[in-house]
Amino acid sequence: MNYLSINKQTLTRLASHISGSKINTLEMMKDYKQENFRDDVREAMKPCGLEDQKITLVINDNQITDDIFLEDVNNILNSGEIPNLWEGEDRDYINNEIKPIALENGI
Numbered sequence: 001m002n003y004l005s006i007n008k009q010t011l012t013r014l015a016s017h018i019s020g021s022k023i024n025t026l027e028m029m030k031d032y033k034q035e036n037f038r039d040d041v042r043e044a045m046k047p048c049g050l051e052d053q054k055i056t057l058v059i060n061d062n063q064i065t066d067d068i069f070l071e072d073v074n075n076i077l078n079s080g081e082i083p084n085l086w087e088g089e090d091r092d093y094i095n096n097e098i099k100p101i102a103l104e105n106g107i
Contacts, residue, residue, distance in 0.1 A: 021054035026063050034068045038085060050097050
């Protein structure tokens with residue numbers, strides 16, 4: 001890790017702490033694939049939407065082992081979501097949990 005990487009990560013962690021955001025990191029495994037990455041992103045995003053928690057997902061350069069990860073990160077940064085991330089039971093569960101909150105807020 002070079003000097004700039006350490007400073008960026010330290011500043012990210014400091015900013016997260018100041019803003020009251022919980023920090024999540026990726027747990028890399030030997031055969032870490034896109035589905036593992038998306039599972040980690042789902043787990044980081046659920047508390048944001050369902051419990052209104054602030055979460056910072058810290059991803060190091062070394063953890064981007066496949067270009068498809070960059071595409072997913074780019075989608076999050078540009079649109080706030082990854083296409084087809086939520087499917088089936090997860091989508092139904094989230095809709096059922098969010099519906100009363102949305103109705104309460106007139107949405």
